[in-house]
Amino acid sequence: MPMTNILSSFRGKKAGRAFILPAVIILLLLTIFPFLFSLFLSFGKVSFLGGLQIHFAGLKNWLRLFNDERFYNALSNTVLIAVIAVAMEYVLGLGLVLLLNRGVKGSTFFRVLFFLPMMLTPIAVGYMWRMMFNPTRGPINHVLPLLGLPAVGWLTEPKIVLYSIILTDIWQWTPFMILILFAGLQSIPPALLEAAKVDGASGWRLFREIIFPLLIPASIAAILLRTIEVLKIVDKIYILTGGGPGIYSESMTLFGYSLGLRAFDLAYGATIAFSLFATILVISIIFLLMTRRSQEISLE
Amino acid sequence: MKAVRNERFMKVTTYLLLIAWAVFVLFPLYWMLTTSFKSKLDVFLGPKYIPWVDFRPIVQWWIRIFTVEREEVIRPLINSIVVASISSLLAVLLGTMAAYGLTRFKFKFGPLRNHDILVWIVSQRMMPPIVIALALFLMFKVVNLLDTRLGMTLIYTAFNLPIAVWMMRNFLSQIPISIEEAAMVDGASRSQIFFRVVLPLTLPSLAATFLLCFIFAWNEFLFALILTFDKASTMPILIASQHFQRGPQWWDISVMSTVAIAPVVIIALSLQRYFVKGLIPISK
Numbered sequence: 001m002p003m004t005n006i007l008s009s010f011r012g013k014k015a016g017r018a019f020i021l022p023a024v025i026i027l028l029l030l031t032i033f034p035f036l037f038s039l040f041l042s043f044g045k046v047s048f049l050g051g052l053q054i055h056f057a058g059l060k061n062w063l064r065l066f067n068d069e070r071f072y073n074a075l076s077n078t079v080l081i082a083v084i085a086v087a088m089e090y091v092l093g094l095g096l097v098l099l100l101n102r103g104v105k106g107s108t109f110f111r112v113l114f115f116l117p118m119m120l121t122p123i124a125v126g127y128m129w130r131m132m133f134n135p136t137r138g139p140i141n142h143v144l145p146l147l148g149l150p151a152v153g154w155l156t157e158p159k160i161v162l163y164s165i166i167l168t169d170i171w172q173w174t175p176f177m178i179l180i181l182f183a184g185l186q187s188i189p190p191a192l193l194e195a196a197k198v199d200g201a202s203g204w205r206l207f208r209e210i211i212f213p214l215l216i217p218a219s220i221a222a223i224l225l226r227t228i229e230v231l232k233i234v235d236k237i238y239i240l241t242g243g244g245p246g247i248y249s250e251s252m253t254l255f256g257y258s259l260g261l262r263a264f265d266l267a268y269g270a271t272i273a274f275s276l277f278a279t280i281l282v283i284s285i286i287f288l289l290m291t292r293r294s295q296e297i298s299l300e
Numbered sequence: 301m302k303a304v305r306n307e308r309f310m311k312v313t314t315y316l317l318l319i320a321w322a323v324f325v326l327f328p329l330y331w332m333l334t335t336s337f338k339s340k341l342d343v344f345l346g347p348k349y350i351p352w353v354d355f356r357p358i359v360q361w362w363i364r365i366f367t368v369e370r371e372e373v374i375r376p377l378i379n380s381i382v383v384a385s386i387s388s389l390l391a392v393l394l395g396t397m398a399a400y401g402l403t404r405f406k407f408k409f410g411p412l413r414n415h416d417i418l419v420w421i422v423s424q425r426m427m428p429p430i431v432i433a434l435a436l437f438l439m440f441k442v443v444n445l446l447d448t449r450l451g452m453t454l455i456y457t458a459f460n461l462p463i464a465v466w467m468m469r470n471f472l473s474q475i476p477i478s479i480e481e482a483a484m485v486d487g488a489s490r491s492q493i494f495f496r497v498v499l500p501l502t503l504p505s506l507a508a509t510f511l512l513c514f515i516f517a518w519n520e521f522l523f524a525l526i527l528t529f530d531k532a533s534t535m536p537i538l539i540a541s542q543h544f545q546r547g548p549q550w551w552d553i554s555v556m557s558t559v560a561i562a563p564v565v566i567i568a569l570s571l572q573r574y575f576v577k578g579l580i581p582i583s584k
Binding site: 110129182232253260 | 398
């Protein structure tokens with residue numbers, strides 16, 4: 001389209017389209033097209049002999065995936081991390097928001113500080129915690145024996161490594177729960193709480209019967225968004241363990257990266273990546289269906 | 301009497317819990333910062349906790365990064381600054397245009413209305429980056445965009461567009477339309493209104509959105525890992541590669557990580573209020 005046309009299209013009835021079109025085109029080219037291309041790749045075979053060639057391979061990649069033990073390992077690691085991390089982050093986030101809301105002095109200071117970790121470069125966060133978890137020179141294993149507890153192989157014990165990753169995720173992402181729940185709490189009309197207090201509701205009853213039900217929409221949004229994000233986890237694991245020991249802490253994204261680029265089987269990597277997309281989609285839909293009733297209740 | 305004592309007890313407990321979480325948040329940051337001032341010996345004989353008490357802080361590693369390691373660090377640093385700035389600028393410009401369109405016009409593409417278009421744009425964030433990164437690797441290879449700043453700028457623009465549209469829509473829907481109507485009566489065209497009336501009015505929101513996009517692009521790892529290998533590598537890639545190249549030189553890693561998170565910490569601490577406002581529309 002020549003420049004004059006673009007400019008004139010800002011004026012007429014079609015003006016609206018000219019405003020959203022650039023964004024839509026960028027997304028179509030750089031997100032939707034690669035997405036479809038990736039789906040296509042999962043049914044193909046890529047070879048670089050004599051230039052780039054993609055052959056149709058039918059269901060070969062998908063059959064390989066469903067018979068690949070490493071896939072089930074990565075899938076269960078990823079889902080386990082997501083379930084435990086999100087649950088802990090929600091409970092901690094809710095608790096901290098309620099504490100912040102008690103009108104203590106310096107609550108703004110605490111809030112600003114509490115938000116901070118989620119903004120930090122995940123690679124740096126990974127190194128930070130790798131130093132914390134260091135078996136001999138890390139502060140955690142230095143303090144534990146002083147308390148009469150045994151030192152722990154945080155990043156080397158197959159049974160513990162996932163929990164170390166979860167702890168790191170809790171450190172970085174509990175702020176997200178605080179952010180959303182705090183906004184939810186702010187939108188509760190103070191008059192409502194006052195009225196409930198006049199009626200004699202206090203403490204636990206006030207929370208259970210007024211505050212918590214009103215926080216349900218914010219809770220659902222926070223849990224869903226956080227679950228979607230944590231299922232994609234890769235950068236912190238890449239630094240903390242590289243997926244090890246062995247593949248005990250390999251996540252889906254790391255698995256897809258290793259097979260797609262390190263082993264250079266792009267078609268199989270795309271298959272793994274797509275199965276992660278499907279997993280996220282299915283979990284989101286199940287979660288939304290499960291919470292539909294409480295969403296309706298909270299709307300009434 | 302009992303009620304008063306109870307209240308005081310609650311207050312003390314509240315403070316103790318808040319302080320406990322603050323310590324949990326701050327300690328790893330403190331650990332990284334102090335490690336960047338420790339000698340090799342203090343790191344290997346560690347853990348050492350308090351400067352001037354159980355170790356003597358040195359600035360050697362901080363000097364090294366600006367001298368001996370300058371060559372190695374400077375290019376990723378410039379790449380990160382350039383790619384994150386330009387892509388965020390583009391994302392904010394295109395995102396604000398889209399947000400303006402979605403809040404000021406009624407669309408109908410087949411069954412899709414404004415809300416559906418917004419959901420479509422924002423839901424792109426759901427997509428796991430690995431899905432498109434592997435396909436982009438092939439696409440970029442074909443069009444020679446692998447390991448280029450242009451390629452990284454393009455992909456970060458797309459990566460940040462959903463968040464930019466979302467934030468700017470929340471900000472723009474709070475501006476009264478009457479101002480624009482007045483300008484329209486004066487004979488201004490839509491593009492004039494957008495560039496001369498709306499953009500100046502939303503300057504603080506634009507800045508907040510830009511900086512949030514900047515942080516996301518600055519922190520991003522997976523696309524950079526897959527789509528760059530040398531010339532266009534960013535800071536996260538440089539830091540991530542340290543361990544594999546030279547073993548765990550924790551002092552160097554700590555200096556570089558501190559350099560990487562410093563701008564983010566400054567932006568986050570000073571502008572948080574605006575981020576919260578833009579991300580979560582509070583209806584009252």
